[in-house]
Amino acid sequence: MTGTAPVAVVGPTGTGKSDLALGLAERLGGEVVNCDAMQQYRGMDIGTAKLTPEQRRGIPHHRLDVLDVTQTASVADFRTAAEREIDEIRERGHVPILCGGSMMYVQALVDGWMIPDTDPQVRAHYERRLEQIGVEALHAELAAVDPEAARTILPSDPRRTVRALEVVELTGKPFSASRPTIGEPRWGTRLLGVRCDLAELDERLATRAATMFATGLVDEVRRLVGVGLLEGVTARRAIGYAQVLDEMDAHQRIDDEGTGRAEERTVIGTRRYVRRQRSWFGRDHRIRWIDTDTRGRADDAPDPLEVALRILGADRR
Template sequence: MAPGRVGVIRPVAVVGPTATGKSDLALDLAERLHGEIVNIDAMQLYRGMDIGTAKLPVAERRGIPHHQLDVLDITETATVAAYQTAARADVEAILARGRTPVIVGGSMMYVQALLDDWDFPATDPDIRAKWEAVLEEKGVVIVHEALKQADPVAAATILPTDGRRMVRALEVVELTGRPFAASAPQIGEPRWGTTILGVDRETAELDARIELRTAKMFESGLLDEVHTLLGQGLRDGQTARRAIGYAQVLDFIDGEYDLAEAQERTFIGTRRYVRRQRSWFRRDSRVHWVNGADPDLVVQARAIVDEAAHSVVGE
């Protein structure tokens, strides 16, 4: 246990919208809490997807161990269930070493899978393949219509453009005979007593940061990165090729529009995703919110973490 720590070690999760400054805060906390980082961004699981996911270069990780980065080939499908198993094992191992797991990222369902009581229904490759083929050949509108018929509640709650999640919902309904919501996570005390910090910023400021970040990605070689990944099978991956930024560059390569429009569509897609993240995380009453623009951000975050640790000692 690090000097000055009181009571049991509790993980810290740093969540919230993209581009709010989560990675820097997580590093600052890991330095102060004798910690190790556990990534919870689904696209950063992929090897070679660096520029478009704003993955922190090794040289900027301050010597802090990072887990759940670069663990998948781009032809593999990232799944919440597989992540849950692997990331929980990482957290348990970090705790066993007497260090603090600092969990950071904004992939919403992955956060729930790691921190909440969520048992996943079995999968059926044939059912999954059937609906993935429908998605590929006929598009999200047809898949959404099929979900409306099979499970109207799921169709109303899943974003109509989220093809992969609709496919999963159809698979679960067909496999179990029960609504997709029946397999939803049970929200309660976070696993391991994790303290959850949410980082956000004013909307106008965040939009400006997203626009700047998008521009830097394209200036820093996102197009070249996509060309490299094409040689590694990017088009064969069900998940990786649909990531924001990568999908738009692929459309540019295919002649759908020019590079400037690909950049603009990446910015718009990221901004839309940020709104979804904000709405999702704001519904969680367990999250302690901090302002990513606050000059005393680290001090405030550390105070929240310390207060949570002392509350455990006092129980």
């Protein structure tokens, strides 16, 4: 296989991954491969902070807008498609820039994680159980059959609870048995992580949510309901979308108080997700970390892009 080793830009939500990935693509001659599960969905733009075509600066982006909201996002399907696109990018002599914070998506590519594919009947069974008994009770069922998985999955996380139970049933083994081994990255991928002081990041996340609601997230949810969002399994549970749906009545109406609650709960949900991302990526010793804090930063401090290029040994100044 010809071409240059990929660069993965990973880290928690709100730390500046997209900006860094764009800068690297421009400087290195790269194409971006999205590794954010929810940005795969067409129409889910505001709530996922998806870059607009204009913001992409003419740089090719892959794995964006490839699913309808009625389809279920699958790590296995993503891996198959993204592997093909990475190979094609390298064959063109370009650098694949893997960008995203969906932990399993990144690891599926970098470590060749073989995750069991979904089984519609088994998945439907646990989805029904979820509707019948609620996420906490279903999480207790997971704890009974796979205590280790239950310790790593929040009792409030329905999607991962259902998935873990599905994998246990399909494989007859604990969910943890399918975890990847952190070793030499595939394709010689170089991993860069972006991080930010937690207090500053929490403020960024609140501002981010406020901007999403101010620029039309509720209307976006209404439009997506019209094309099947409520029938989807994965898309409707995305942070922001799930909170808006919870506050809407049967006619997709939502008052100011409901909108305020949805925004507050979106911030809380995002902060929880960020802490999971920090824990997951923090265990990967291969990642070279770049700080994106703005507070107390010296005027002459190099920006994250220059730090990244220095790390990669590709500073072209």
